[in-house]
Amino acid sequence: MSTLTNYTTLLLVVLSLFLGQRVWRWRRTPFPPGPRGIPLVGNIFDLPKKYEWIHWAKYKDMYGPISSVSVMGTRIVLLNSLDACIELLERRSSIYSNRPVLPFAGEMIGWSRQLILCQYSDRFRAMRKMLFGGMGTKAAAQSFVPIQELETRYFLLRVTNSPTELLSNIRLMTGAILLKISHGYTIETQYPDPLINTINTAADEFHTATQPGAWLIDTFPWLQYVPDWMPGSGFKKVAQKFRKTLDDTTNLPHRFVEKSMLDKNASPSFTSALLSNNLDSNEIDIMKCASASLYGGGTDTVSATISAFFLAMILYPDIQRKAQLEIDQVVGYHRLPTLEDRDQLPYLNAVHKEVLRWHVVGPMGIPHCSTTDDEYEGYLIPKGSLVMGNAWQISQDESHYSTPASFMPERFLSDDGHIPELDPRRYVFGFGRRRCPGIELADTSVFIAMAMSLSVFVLGKAKDQDGFEITPELKPTSGTVSHPVSYEYNIQPRSSDTVILIQSLQSEHPLHPKSDAETLHKLKAGDGDS
DSSP, X not given: OOHHHHHHHHHHHHHHHHHHHHHHHHHHSOOOOOOOOBTTTBTGGGSOSSOHHHHHHHHHXXXXXXXXXXXXXXXXXXXXXXXXXXIIIIITTTTSOBOOOXXXXXXXXXXXXXXXXXXXXXXXXXXXXXXXXXXXXXXXXXXXXXXXXXXXXXXXXXXXXXXXXXXXXXHHHHHHHXXXXXXXXXXXXXXXXHHHHHHHHHHHHHHHHTOTTSOGGGTOGGGGGSOTTSTTOTHHHHHHHHHHHHHHHHHHHHHHHHHHHHTTOOOOOHHHHHHTTOXXXXXXXXXXXXXXXXXXXXXXXXXXXXXXHHHHHHHOHHHHHHHHHHHHHHHOSSSOOOGGGGGGOHHHHHHHHHHHHHSOSXXXXXXXXXXXXXEETTEEEOTTOEEEEOHHHHHTOTTTOSSTTSOOGGGGOXXXXXXXOOOGXXXXXXXXXXXXXXXXXXXXXXXXXXXXXXXXXXXXXXXOTTSOEEOOOOOBOOSSSOOBOOOOOEEEESOHHHHHHXXXXXXXXXXXXXXXXXHHHHHHHSOSOO
């Protein structure tokens, strides 16, 4: 027998033993429980079209805290308890920190280069390190507080002048804060800002591109090679359009900073600070995407939380009055509250936590992906499984919260010996190495907006044409980031003194600071990226 034949025989034996061991293991270790699928496609018809967190939460009663389905050969594992999320996504984060490969959103559009869909790799770790060093700690985030407080004061003034545009002004304020921090960019407020519009478009397109089951190429990746003229290839034009938007959100603000630094008029920012370190081309590419994730991810989520806060104050006027009384006692009537007052406002801090729990803006987060076979609670989680933690289900878990359907800030206070309930910040920002790196920045922005708004405004129900009050309700939008559906409201200054307090900003700062929109328009009209 020849040497080649011996090697071939040995290889076949080893391969047979390996496959046999895996088959034996899979036969003796069951997958997490779930509904029975059908041949070839599995549980594809069990996938929800919307409000997936509500759909998957029902599995907890049916199958327990961990369950699963299989779609076209891919195992999807649902974690419906905090313990399961912590054990797998945090304690075993070394094998659950990857992201699934999404051919449409990740590869064709380019989101796999960005932090949100980047594979767990050196690139991902480099982006995280940049973000954490720039604003991930309390000390680092503290340097941005003056920007947050000033832009929130502008927000108060805009709402006073245009009370019917509260929700759009929330988004404008959030974008203004994050773009000032990330790139030193001053937004346009007299007409739609081109960069804010691009960011909002990119966020909408991301939600469209990552909608489960929406794109056939995610199931059959070979479709990317079909000719453009072939029927059914229209997804290629969509991907090209979406990629242009994503490239603009990454490259245009970076070019703005480079030009500002060249002209020696750059405002301090996350990007300018990093560029001053003489980065190489690879580090610059990583930094551009890290900066984009700061405002791209933060604008949507922070806006959704602040919108939910205003809705809660309309629905629960007694809680609004109690929070305002606390602010009045601590701050008085002759100045606006600042972040320095936070430690003396325990009830308002409790309101903040309850808003995070009451409306979870990332109910299911982005799926994690396992990098090796694993076992948990006697179940096999095979390599390549999509693992999803249901943060919304945790927020409604009666083992963590008494009467979870109620909006009750007192649950987080320790008066009369009461033990505070689970802090929602433990799970609403994600888990493990995929936990949001901008928690401190987001937390501060929301608190400042809450404190300043309650100090000067009274929020109430709108009235219809017959004078009857319109009671809004919390209706979340479906998608990766959930916003409250637009609601009607009535917002008024608390007194004439508060109007004077709001308008005092005009004597301290220009009402409409010169924006950088014109510079951005010129950069956009130019050719090439720097």
